[in-house]
Amino acid sequence: MSASEGAQETGLDGPAARARSLTKAYGSGETTVLALDAVDVDIAAGRFTAVMGPSGSGKSTLMHCLAGLDSVSAGQVWLGSTEITGLKDRELTRLRRDRIGFMFQAFNLLPTLNARENITLPMDIAGRRPDREWVDRVIDTLALRDRLGHRPAQLSGGQQQRVACARALAARPELIFADEPTGNLDSRAGAEVLGFLREAVDELDQTVVMVTHDPNAAAYSDLVLFLADGRIVDEMPQPTSEKVLERMKRFDSGRPEDPDTGRTTDGS
Numbered sequence: 505m506s507a508s509e510g511a512q513e514t515g516l517d518g519p520a521a522r523a524r525s526l527t528k529a530y531g532s533g534e535t536t537v538l539a540l541d542a543v544d545v546d547i548a549a550g551r552f553t554a555v556m557g558p559s560g561s562g563k564s565t566l567m568h569c570l571a572g573l574d575s576v577s578a579g580q581v582w583l584g585s586t587e588i589t590g591l592k593d594r595e596l597t598r599l600r601r602d603r604i605g606f607m608f609q610a611f612n613l614l615p616t617l618n619a620r621e622n623i624t625l626p627m628d629i630a631g632r633r634p635d636r637e638w639v640d641r642v643i644d645t646l647a648l649r650d651r652l653g654h655r656p657a658q659l660s661g662g663q664q665q666r667v668a669c670a671r672a673l674a675a676r677p678e679l680i681f682a683d684e685p686t687g688n689l690d691s692r693a694g695a696e697v698l699g700f701l702r703e704a705v706d707e708l709d710q711t712v713v714m715v716t717h718d719p720n721a722a723a724y725s726d727l728v729l730f731l732a733d734g735r736i737v738d739e740m741p742q743p744t745s746e747k748v749l750e751r752m753k754r755f756d757s758g759r760p761e762d763p764d765t766g767r768t769t770d771g772s
């Protein structure tokens with residue numbers, strides 16, 4: 505079987521996003537922080553990828569650079585076959601609007617709009633006519649049909665996050681970025697939202713990249729990428745929460761040594 509037949513069989517042709525030697529430095533001179541250090545990554549289309557790593561390892565920076573929300577210091581980023589590094593701000597804004605969906609920890613729902621209006625808001629702003637059939641499918645998949653007339657204050661946290669999820673899916677973006685999407689939810693509502701992201705991939709053929717600290721959340725993904733000090737240091741296909749937790753513990757025990765004493769910095 506040729507590679508192209510394989511791609512056809514899985515319905516995939518090339519990664520949804522790609523970075524090569526992606527480098528991001530903040531600040532200058534002695535205070536420079538290298539948030540991403542020559543990262544190479546392929547985000548597989550039609551898959552659910554989780555990004556994990558210790559605090560400050562570069563997870564959010566990676567997501568922001570892949571999504572064109574942040575400029576890069578060096579290297580290249582592609583969304584599908586479009587190189588986004590080098591695009592002008594206006595082109596980037598349009599590309600984000602048309603091709604990417606976002607879900608953040610804060611739901612960013614507009615309080616005066618009802619659920620349906622919040623879901624279609626990005627398309628309304630862009631002057632795009634929603635694909636009714638698709639939006640209906642998203643609404644039913646997320647079990648929001650009987651909540652469409654409610655404003656955010658009349659919805660539970662989990663329902664609000666489902667509306668945010670529907671909003672990210674509504675324009676049928678090529679890629680959905682979720683940054684700690686369950687961070688503000690109790691475990692039941694969190695599990696529900698993760699289940700829906702999983703369904704978006706399995707049933708609706710969407711591509712999801714999720715930044716998380718939570719091994720249980722990462723276990724919903726197809727592949728976990730582990731970042732440390734701005735580099736991808738490991739990856740884990742078919743993760744379970746136990747295996748992810750074990751891997752994360754190795755970061756905790758990998759405390760840097762003091763070069764003078766050879767001891768770890770906590771004195772052990």
Ligand SMILES: Nc1ncnc2c1ncn2[C@@H]1O[C@H](COP(=O)(O)OP(=O)(O)OP(=O)(O)O)[C@@H](O)[C@H]1O
Pocket residue numbers: 530531537538539557558559560561562563564565566
């Ligand atoms: N705007 C900024 N200005 C300066 N430094 C920054 C900025 N944003 C991030 N950094 C630094 O870049 C590094 C990576 O940050 P980033 O937010 O990507 O990490 P993270 O893995 O998402 O962390 P967390 O899990 O705590 O959210 C950190 O050292 C951080 O302090």
